[in-house]
Amino acid sequence: MATNMQHDNKFVLNDTVIFDIILFIFFLVLAVLSVDYNPRARSIPLGLGILGSAMMFFQLLADAIPALRSHLHFVVQSGILGAGNETNQKNEEKPERVTLYWWKVTRVVLWLAGFVVLLTQVNYLIAVGLFIILITKLEAKESWLKSIVLALCLDASFYILFDLILQAHL
Amino acid sequence: MFESALPAFQTFLSWPAPLYMVLGTLLGLLFGILPGLGGPQALALLLPITYGMDVNLAVVLMAGTMSSIAFGGSIPAILINTPGTGQSAATCFDGFPLTQQGKAGMAIGAAATASCLGAIFGAIVLTILLPIGREVVLLFSFPEYFMLALMGLSVIAVVSKGSLWKGLIAACMGLAFSTIGYDPVTGSVRYAFGIDYLWDGIRLVPAFIGLFAIGEALDMMIKGGQIARVPYTGKISGVGEGIKSVFQNFGLFIRCSIIGTVIGIIPGVGGAVSNFLAYGHAVQSSKNPEKFGTGDIRGVIAPEAANDSKDGGALVPTLIFGIPGSIEMAVFLGALIVLGLEPGPRMMMDNPETILVLIYTLVAGNILVSTIGIFGAGYICRLTYFPNTLLAPVIFMLALMGSYLTHGMIQDVVLSLIFGVLSLAMKRFGFSKIAVVIALVLGPLAQKTFHQTLMLWGFKGFFVRPISLGLFIITVAMLVFPYLSAFIKKSKKATT
Numbered sequence: 105m106a107t108n109m110q111h112d113n114k115f116v117l118n119d120t121v122i123f124d125i126i127l128f129i130f131f132l133v134l135a136v137l138s139v140d141y142n143p144r145a146r147s148i149p150l151g152l153g154i155l156g157s158a159m160m161f162f163q164l165l166a167d168a169i170p171a172l173r174s175h176l177h178f179v180v181q182s183g184i185l186g187a188g189n190e191t192n193q194k195n196e197e198k199p200e201r202v203t204l205y206w207w208k209v210t211r212v213v214l215w216l217a218g219f220v221v222l223l224t225q226v227n228y229l230i231a232v233g234l235f236i237i238l239i240t241k242l243e244a245k246e247s248w249l250k251s252i253v254l255a256l257c258l259d260a261s262f263y264i265l266f267d268l269i270l271q272a273h274l
Numbered sequence: 275m276f277e278s279a280l281p282a283f284q285t286f287l288s289w290p291a292p293l294y295m296v297l298g299t300l301l302g303l304l305f306g307i308l309p310g311l312g313g314p315q316a317l318a319l320l321l322p323i324t325y326g327m328d329v330n331l332a333v334v335l336m337a338g339t340m341s342s343i344a345f346g347g348s349i350p351a352i353l354i355n356t357p358g359t360g361q362s363a364a365t366c367f368d369g370f371p372l373t374q375q376g377k378a379g380m381a382i383g384a385a386a387t388a389s390c391l392g393a394i395f396g397a398i399v400l401t402i403l404l405p406i407g408r409e410v411v412l413l414f415s416f417p418e419y420f421m422l423a424l425m426g427l428s429v430i431a432v433v434s435k436g437s438l439w440k441g442l443i444a445a446c447m448g449l450a451f452s453t454i455g456y457d458p459v460t461g462s463v464r465y466a467f468g469i470d471y472l473w474d475g476i477r478l479v480p481a482f483i484g485l486f487a488i489g490e491a492l493d494m495m496i497k498g499g500q501i502a503r504v505p506y507t508g509k510i511s512g513v514g515e516g517i518k519s520v521f522q523n524f525g526l527f528i529r530c531s532i533i534g535t536v537i538g539i540i541p542g543v544g545g546a547v548s549n550f551l552a553y554g555h556a557v558q559s560s561k562n563p564e565k566f567g568t569g570d571i572r573g574v575i576a577p578e579a580a581n582d583s584k585d586g587g588a589l590v591p592t593l594i595f596g597i598p599g600s601i602e603m604a605v606f607l608g609a610l611i612v613l614g615l616e617p618g619p620r621m622m623m624d625n626p627e628t629i630l631v632l633i634y635t636l637v638a639g640n641i642l643v644s645t646i647g648i649f650g651a652g653y654i655c656r657l658t659y660f661p662n663t664l665l666a667p668v669i670f671m672l673a674l675m676g677s678y679l680t681h682g683m684i685q686d687v688v689l690s691l692i693f694g695v696l697s698l699a700m701k702r703f704g705f706s707k708i709a710v711v712i713a714l715v716l717g718p719l720a721q722k723t724f725h726q727t728l729m730l731w732g733f734k735g736f737f738v739r740p741i742s743l744g745l746f747i748i749t750v751a752m753l754v755f756p757y758l759s760a761f762i763k764k765s766k767k768a769t770t
Contacts, residue, residue, distance in 0.1 A: 119702075119703075120703050123699055123702075123703050124703075127443070127447070130447075130450075131446070131450070134450050134453075134465070137465060138464070141457075141462050141464055142460055142462055144457075144459060144460050144725060145457040145459075145460040145462035145464060146464075148449075148453060148720075148721055148724065149450065149453040149464060149465075152446050152449055152450050152453065153450070155446060156443065156446040156447065156450065159439065159442065159443050159446065160443060162439075163439060163440065163443065177760065178439060178757060179437065179439045180437055180439070181437065181438050181439065181756055181757060181760055182436065182437060182438060182756065205496065208495075208496045209492065209496060209695070209698065212492055212495050212496065213492075213691070213695060216488075216670060216674070216691055216694075217691065219670075219674065220674070220684065220687050220688060220691065223674075223678065223684065223687065224684055228675065228678070232671050232675065235667070235670075235671065236667050236668075236671065239667050239670075240663065240664060240667055243495075243663075244495075244498075244661075244663030244664065244667070245663075246661075246663065246664060250664065254664060254667070254668070258668060258671055262671075262675060265323075266675070266679065
């Protein structure tokens with residue numbers, strides 16, 4: 105118990121806390137930048153920035169220093185459907201699993217970013233086909249046959265939908 | 275509004291509206307069946323396609339989709355114990371045991387009938403309540419609209435699952451996004467950072483596509499595996515018996531339809547709650563509650579009736595006040611705005627025909643999907659054995675290309691991607707996505723009416739008009755209630 109308490113008093117740095125910090129900075133930037141706008145244009149973003157950063161500050165405290173949770177009940181309070189209850193904290197994940205999770209996210213997002221770049225360079229049918237073949241083969245480790253069949257089916261569907269029916273001519 | 279009933283019916287029947295209804299219904303069925311995907315994702319993907327389309331046809335397509343999602347989700351819940359949507363979860367409790375007993379057809383028949391009749395019940399309630407909108411419009415001015423937007427945001431935060439605090443932060447985040455670009459009152463450009471694309475603000479279509487479709491597909495891609503968890507035998511018989519069982523338990527059906535409609539009317543609560551509440555009611559009101567969970571047909575009828583009647587209920591606040599009744603309605607509301615309609619009290623006066631077309635489609639779509647479900651459930655369920663790693667790339671492409679299609683701008687695709695990553699992070703860290711969506715939709719209205727009120731009446735304008743003051747008091751009460759309730763509980767605990 106004592107060890108747990110000692111552990112709770114420590115500052116925790118996990119992905120939850122990092123996301124909290126990002127949101128805190130987002131609201132802070134929102135407030136700071138709004139100062140340059142004319143008084144009427146800044147009133148709402150300034151208010152939101154101040155309110156959001158204050159709320160995120162408490163959220164950050166509760167997530168980064170678990171011992172403070174007992175003093176910050178309002179942060180974990182559930183809404184009307186769970187009135188009177190406090191929301192359960194997610195079970196602590198092993199750091200390796202968290203790293204693996206975000207590594208996977210990064211890889212998939214990079215694939216998608218690659219598709220966006222490709223879309224600016226070549227015809228969309230080529231971009232879609234290439235993306236499907238590469239992501240299903242290299243990321244999802246599916247067979248070549250499945251990858252190619254899926255790519256062809258999707259290209260054909262897009263051609264019918266976008267070019268023939270909607271006449272979008274992308 | 276009722277004088278538009280016949281012209282609206284003509285519009286609904288004139289070609290190609292029936293085709294759009296069928297296509298929408300099939301799409302909704304597909305998205306309903308596939309767990310992880312649902313109404314918001316299907317509607318988000320439809321947004322770019324409906325952009326620029328005739329308003330009534332677009333509404334038919336989207337309403338057709340909405341009408342079939344709830345029942346679509348129940349098919350895998352009954353056949354393979356995997357609810358297609360959260361709102362079909364309670365159907366598993368007795369639906370799957372019935373399948374295990376070889377009575378899958380009976381469960382499907384009962385679910386299809388209860389869903390279809392439940393949807394008709396919801397649509398009737400909606401039709402009765404809608405004319406109130408006409409009266410409401412005369413009572414509302416800028417302060418009331420502002421307070422309504424504020425209340426809408428607070429309701430969503432308060433009734434969202436998980437932490438109320440995080441729900442409010444998400445609402446602030448959504449409002450913050452809505453301040454990007456031209457200020458509707460002063461004309462100043464805010465937070466554009468020299469990027470021309472941002473002058474028009476955050477576009478709803480790519481943002482919704484990112485929040486729902488990309489976010490969900492990212493999650494599927496990372497988790498891998500396949501949707502279905504148990505082997506499927508494919509044997510379906512006894513449908514007629516299932517249909518008959520709804521009429522044999524008609525009292526239960528009506529009570530659960532009322533539960534669904536009422537829950538639907540409360541903004542943000544959604545189908546999952548109505549589903550469980552109806553199931554709970556069926557158990558509590560039964561003389562033999564021990565039978566539930568072992569394959570009692572009433573355990574299928576109750577959640578299914580509530581599940582589909584809630585759609586009609588959820589359209590009441592969406593259409594009358596412009597406050598979405600559920601997450602699907604939030605996306606639908608955004609779609610209506612993109613189509614140039616103004617959901618809220620004015621819509622009753624300006625577009626009665628569109629509203630009636632929507633209601634007709636909801637009813638017809640439900641009849642159609644129930645019929646398809648009864649005859650094709652066995653085949654349709656095989657879709658859930660499709661690997662996530664193949665399904666997710668298809669969704670990525672549909673989403674990103676859909677985003678690109680709207681304006682042919684690559685920036686829209688990038689925005690979708692950014693919102694997709696944000697959506698994934700929000701899901702992981704327990705922030706409400708629906709609060710962001712609703713804030714994005716209601717943000718411009720809130721800002722405009724805030725300034726208009728200040729210019730006309732000053733700050734006191736928000737509090738001197740009775741409806742505005744009433745809405746403000748309700749908002750504060752809703753925000754305070756969970757904390758007050760917790761405080762009272764704690765005090766009681768301390769005294770005992």
